[in-house]
Amino acid sequence: ETGVTQSPTHLIKTRGQQVTLRCSSQSGHNTVSWYQQALGQGPQFIFQYYREEENGRGNFPPRFSGLQFPNYSSELNVNALELDDSALYLCASKKGPGNTEAFFGQGTRLTVV
Amino acid sequence: LAKTTQPISMDSYEGQEVNITCSHNNIATNDYITWYQQFPSQGPRFIIQGYKTKVTNEVASLFIPADRKSSTLSLPRVSLSDTAVYYCLVGDNYGGSQGNLIFGKGTKLSVKP
Numbered sequence: 274e275t276g277v278t279q280s281p282t283h284l285i286k287t288r289g290q291q292v293t294l295r296c297s298s299q300s301g302h303n304t305v306s307w308y309q310q311a312l313g314q315g316p317q318f319i320f321q322y323y324r325e326e327e328n329g330r331g332n333f334p335p336r337f338s339g340l341q342f343p344n345y346s347s348e349l350n351v352n353a354l355e356l357d358d359s360a361l362y363l364c365a366s367k368k369g370p371g372n373t374e375a376f377f378g379q380g381t382r383l384t385v386v
Numbered sequence: 387l388a389k390t391t392q393p394i395s396m397d398s399y400e401g402q403e404v405n406i407t408c409s410h411n412n413i414a415t416n417d418y419i420t421w422y423q424q425f426p427s428q429g430p431r432f433i434i435q436g437y438k439t440k441v442t443n444e445v446a447s448l449f450i451p452a453d454r455k456s457s458t459l460s461l462p463r464v465s466l467s468d469t470a471v472y473y474c475l476v477g478d479n480y481g482g483s484q485g486n487l488i489f490g491k492g493t494k495l496s497v498k499p
Contacts, residue, residue, distance in 0.1 A: 315489030373477045377429025
């Protein structure tokens with residue numbers, strides 16, 4: 274148990290729709306990162322939020338966006354869903370933005386049909 | 387791109403010691419070496435982190451030679467429950483970078499009875 278919770282655990286959406294995934298960070302952590310993991314691949318960094326501001330972004334298009342709230346929980350929003358967006362989406366919380374010890378949630382399995 | 391290279395897969399038997407080696411030829415002066423473990427359909431879990439020489443905790447040992455261009459994760463007396471994917475990462479553990487984790491494909495360890 275890492276104390277990081279994600280919801281929902283599974284989700285099925287239709288191509289073109291929009292989706293919002295949620296993450297509650299571990300107590301005492303002010304940084305949240307989001308990762309996309311396709312089957313058989315390692316997690317790929319989407320972006321990171323620190324004190325409600327995005328402070329790092331991977332190679333993902335603008336239709337991937339996020340928010341961090343004052344309690345450090347976070348949302349990942351994906352617009353105009355594509356079939357290739359089907360993946361496990363992981364949230365990780367950290368004590369600080371430069372820290373490499375991250376605590377991951379169980380993930381949200383998104384299927385786009 | 388991941389800055390590390392590790393074997394795609396390894397097989398072992400229960401009770402054996404397993405050593406997984408990771409190459410990181412371009413490691414930077416400030417980079418730490420971090421290992422994560424991931425079970426199917428779960429988020430990665432932090433195992434161990436080190437900068438040089440040897441680090442040991444209740445789960446594993448990490449050996450880092452003087453040139454730091456490689457590292458070896460050692461799992462003593464593995465059991466079936468150690469079957470997982472193991473990721474080697476390098477990165478700055480201080481505020482000098484965004485601290486986003488760059489995962490490769492990892493090493494899939496299969497432990498047999």
